[in-house]
Structure formats: structure tokens, C-alpha cells
Amino acid sequence: MIEFSHVFKSYGRGVNALADASFHVEAGEFVFVAGPSGAGKSTLLKLVAGLIPPSRGKIQVNGQDLVKLTPRARPYLRRAVGVILQNTHLLNDRSAFENVLMPLIVTGHDHLTATARARAAIEKVGLAGKETRRPIELSGGDQQRLAIARAIVNRPAILIADEPTANLDQASAERIIDVFRDFNRVGVTMLIATHDQALIASHTHRVLHVDNGRVTDYIVPAPSKAAQRGAA
Amino acid sequence: MKAWFRQHRYALGVTLRRLAAQPFSSLANILVISLALAIPLLGAAVLVSVQPVVSNMSTGPEITVFMKPGAPGASAGATAARIESEFGDDILEASVVSRDQALSRLRSNPAWADALAVLPDNPLPDAVVVTLAGTDFASRATRLAAIWGTWKDVDHVQLDSEWVQRLQALLRFAHIGLLLIASGVAVVVLATVFNTVRMQALSQREEITVARLVGATERFVRRPFLYLGAVTGGISAMLAILAAGLALSLLNEALIELARSYGTEFALRLPQTEWLTLFVLLVAGLGAFSARVSVSRNTRF
Numbered sequence: 001m002i003e004f005s006h007v008f009k010s011y012g013r014g015v016n017a018l019a020d021a022s023f024h025v026e027a028g029e030f031v032f033v034a035g036p037s038g039a040g041k042s043t044l045l046k047l048v049a050g051l052i053p054p055s056r057g058k059i060q061v062n063g064q065d066l067v068k069l070t071p072r073a074r075p076y077l078r079r080a081v082g083v084i085l086q087n088t089h090l091l092n093d094r095s096a097f098e099n100v101l102m103p104l105i106v107t108g109h110d111h112l113t114a115t116a117r118a119r120a121a122i123e124k125v126g127l128a129g130k131e132t133r134r135p136i137e138l139s140g141g142d143q144q145r146l147a148i149a150r151a152i153v154n155r156p157a158i159l160i161a162d163e164p165t166a167n168l169d170q171a172s173a174e175r176i177i178d179v180f181r182d183f184n185r186v187g188v189t190m191l192i193a194t195h196d197q198a199l200i201a202s203h204t205h206r207v208l209h210v211d212n213g214r215v216t217d218y219i220v221p222a223p224s225k226a227a228q229r230g231a232a
Numbered sequence: 233m234k235a236w237f238r239q240h241r242y243a244l245g246v247t248l249r250r251l252a253a254q255p256f257s258s259l260a261n262i263l264v265i266s267l268a269l270a271i272p273l274l275g276a277a278v279l280v281s282v283q284p285v286v287s288n289m290s291t292g293p294e295i296t297v298f299m300k301p302g303a304p305g306a307s308a309g310a311t312a313a314r315i316e317s318e319f320g321d322d323i324l325e326a327s328v329v330s331r332d333q334a335l336s337r338l339r340s341n342p343a344w345a346d347a348l349a350v351l352p353d354n355p356l357p358d359a360v361v362v363t364l365a366g367t368d369f370a371s372r373a374t375r376l377a378a379i380w381g382t383w384k385d386v387d388h389v390q391l392d393s394e395w396v397q398r399l400q401a402l403l404r405f406a407h408i409g410l411l412l413i414a415s416g417v418a419v420v421v422l423a424t425v426f427n428t429v430r431m432q433a434l435s436q437r438e439e440i441t442v443a444r445l446v447g448a449t450e451r452f453v454r455r456p457f458l459y460l461g462a463v464t465g466g467i468s469a470m471l472a473i474l475a476a477g478l479a480l481s482l483l484n485e486a487l488i489e490l491a492r493s494y495g496t497e498f499a500l501r502l503p504q505t506e507w508l509t510l511f512v513l514l515v516a517g518l519g520a521f522s523a524r525v526s527v528s529r530n531t532r533f
Contacts, residue, residue: 071450072449075444075447075449075450076447077447078444078446079447083446085445089438089442089445091439102442102446105238105242106447107447108234108235108236108238108239109235110234111238151446154446
């Protein structure tokens, strides 16, 4: 599903945001991308989404070689990859419903189908009843949910999220992660960047740790029952 | 195909929403363009109205030799014969128009009929109308007129086509001038639409980013801006036609009265509907083209 092979990404002379990154993510996996701020997590996610090109190396996403992907084909890849960036990029001059509707307009869905799917996505993330509100009128957690609804409304095969729980309290963060788990259960491949160690440690997950542009791959074991009781 | 129509309908909706979101700015742009467009349109109206009048006039290389009022009746025929014999290579024909023929021709023109009716007798002289051969008649006509003017019984020689040729040269000049004005106005349209789209692209930066993020093609991103250019151009062209029409109706009130005082009918009119439709489409196309260039340059982020 996602394959990085000796990928480098530098933004300027000698500054490597990602250095010789190689890893493979299978379809349906739930993977955290961990690491301190500025380690290269966002760069990795943007590379997966095809938002930026690598400086060197090979990237395959959903069966497509991103290095060889033409500018015309790039939008079609983005439809298969739902993206939730740190800046949610919600449009404040439109209602929550219109924000979620936008990807369906882009893909040319008819009005009835688009309306039904947008409504279902909003319900799925728990924003039912807030469709007419503008993003600016929503709480931080609800704005994240709205960004998720917009990212999943086109039923992408891969969902990537950059620090989706940043600036959220523990309970809101847990609810957001629960939403992601629900999507993962129906087969959506998840790639979530976070520096929240408590969140990573709370469940068994594969983790891609990024530090100084280097990527290491490990599995976080399931927390013990005693630890879970302690946390509770 | 349905999806394609849906996306165009969406783009048009977005365009109209954006225009409505900034009504004063949009209106100001449209007014500037339409007033600029009205100038060449009025110029075209003048040319279109004058052209048929001029094209009906004879521009052939003709010279009229007027005989002296007291000259014998046969002198015109003799002059014509002399011209044919001495200048046969320079002319196509030389025909005599007697004073009676000239009077009856004038009487058939209602503008002159009243004036001639009050005259006691025929004031016109006999004349010889000479049609020149060849193409370089401008300098030749002057030379021949000078020679014939010295002949016995000849009162004066007139180059009939000179003023019509001058008028036609003036019209050619006006055509070129109009073309230059139209080119200048086209630049105004291009620049105004370019800037409007640039401002729109900058203000819609977030929306463009989101559209790209969720998989919009560049065509999808550009489409509303192309519509913006075309709609701005199209509406401006239609307003320009309306403004020019209003201006012409005011001018015509005075002009028709003036023409009637000379016993003739003349009014300025806009070019034909087909031409005006083409004008609207052309300006809309120009707007879309300018928008295309602008959006390509201003959405690279």
C-alpha cells in the first residue's frame, strides 16, 4: 500500500528533513508516525499524500510510483488519500456541511449522492446537528472531526493525519483516535503523526519513529492490564 | 458527461457567488470595461452609418469640362471630339451633357427641385464629362485639367471624384484609427480582467488549497476564474452596447433633424445584430483568455 525506498527530502542546502527512509505499510494497517517536533513527521506524511516530491528515492502509494506520477495524475492519487493536516484548512465562509460536500463536488458526484454521503460522514464523526455551523463556530475538537469528515467522505483507501490531537484535551484526543480506529476496522490504512507518547502507548500499534530525518520501525506492545487499571 | 456538466454548473455558481460577494468592486470593474468598450463601438457605429453613403458615390476618375455660359451650342461637342482625338490614350470616353439634360437631372432630385422651380431660366452650362483611363490618374487629371482649362469656350474644369476620394481616404484613416482604439481597449479589458482574477485568486487562496488537497484537478481550480473572466467580459460588452445605443439615440435626435434640414435622411446606427453578438463573444473570450493567463500565474502555491 505504501512503500518508501531510500527516500531523501531536503528543503535547502544540507538540511535533510528525511534521510534514507525505507519502510512498507500494508493495506489496513494502523501506524503511528512518532517523533519530536521538527523531526520530519509532517514531511513524511506530505510525501505520502503527494503534496511534495522527494529529493531522491522511490515512493509507491496505492500502486502508483509518486516520482513518475504526472501532474495530471496527482489529483486522482489525492482522492485515494484522505489528508488531515495540522492546519485543518477548513473554509470559514461555508457551513460545516458545505465543507464536507466539497470533495464530492470535486469528484463530480450528483447532488443526491453527495448530500447523502456528506450527511453520513458528518454523523460518523459525531457532528450531527452542527451541519449549519461555520467551522469558526466549532470547538477545536469539532473542527478536527470536521476535517476528518471531509477527508473520509470520498472513501479513501489511506487516511493520513498530522497531529490530529494536538491542542485537544485527553478525552477529546481519545474520541478522535476512536473515530480513526473505526475507519481502520473497515479497512482504511491509517498513518497518524503525533508526538503524544501517552497516546502511542495506550494501544498496540506499529510506530514509525522519525528523528532528525531518520526513520526507525517498531511495535508498541499492548499495555498490561495493571497499567490500564493504573491509568484508569 | 453529467459529471462534466455538474462541474461546469458548480464553477458558474461559484463565479456568480464571488461576483455577488463583492458587488461594488465587481460593478466598478464591469463599468470601467463597458465604458472603454463603448468608445470603439460608437466609432464603429459612425463608420457603419457613413460607409453606405460613401460607397454609393462615384469614385471613378472623372473630369467635368464646363463650357462658358454664352458659348455656342456646338462647342461642347467640338470640345469632346478634340479631347477624344488629342488625348485618346488618356481617356475611356468623353460624353456631352447638355444644359437641358443637366437641368432635368437636377430636377429629378427633390432636394434641388424647389430651388430650381423659382429660377426664371436654366442657369446651367453645357458640359463634357470625361472618364480617364489607366490607374495613375491623380497627377494626370491635374495636368489634363490645366490644359483643357485654356481651351476656347471652356469656362472651368472640375475634378469630380477628388472630394469623394478624399472622403474615402479619411474613412480609411478613421478605420485604422478605430482599429488602434479597439486594440487599446482590448488591452484595457485584458489588464482589468487579469487584475480582477489575480485579486480573486489571492483572496480564494485557502479554497484553492483545500480543493487541491481533496483531489481537484487544475482545470477544476481554474474553471471558476475562466468563467469570471468570460462573464465579466460578456456583461461588460452587453452594457457597452446598451450605453452606445443610448448615446446614439440622443445623438440621432439632433442628427436626424439636421439631415432633414438638408432634405435628406441620415442617422447613426449600431452595427448589425450578428456583428454585435460576435462582439460580445469576442470580449467574453478575451476575458476568459486573460483570466486563464492570470490564474496560471497567480495560483502557483
